[in-house]
Amino acid sequence: MWPWEHLAVAYVLYSLCTNLWLHRSPSTRETIAVAIGSQLPDLVDKPLAWTFGLTETGYSIGHSIFVAPLICVFVFAVVIRSDTVMPAVGFSLAYASHLVTDVLNPVRYGRPIEPRVVLWPLSSPPTGNHGGLVDHFVVYVLRDTTAIVESGLTFQLGIQLLLGVAVVGLWLSDGAPVLSDGWRVVRNTLQ
DSSP states (O other): OOHHHHHHHHHHHHHHHIIIIISSOOOHHHHHHHHHHHHHHHHHHHIIIIISOOSSSSSSGGGOTTTHHHHHHHHHHHHTTSSOSHHHHHHHHHHHHHHHHHHHGGGGGTOOOOGGGGOTTTOOOOOOOOOSHHHHHHHHHHHHHHHHHHHOSOHHHHHHHHHHHHHHHHHHHTTOTTHHHHHHHHHHHHO
């Protein structure tokens, strides 16, 4: 999945949770925690495999269901001294959503679910070698761009675009956390 897809899924889940159970929108701190949690597995594993060659695949330590709870407990331990643990809740939910969506992602390409992506060190998915981090990015961009050019605006791409617009709409209805606080700081600084 693309980074923005992981972020979108994580933000929607967290926003729905806070709106339904706490009757409020996510705060800026919580939204930042969700953004970090939604990206951390790839920020750990992709460079380890694709740039440094320390692991065989981009699904290892950061994607492991054996390591993830330890990371989430550590995040809770860090924020427990603050006035709220909600950023740790957001981080943990986002981290978990990353792992779940990576397991389910092959289904959208007509392949079976891939639980091996979260079972490191017991198992790991088949390896593929496209070179380093930049090379992988280029391969994925070319693959997706070529598919769009060859097939035009497909139903799947149309759905993805609509979902993207819906996520931005949700974020705006939540008060655009992060952006609104950043704008407030800039405005106060300029006055």
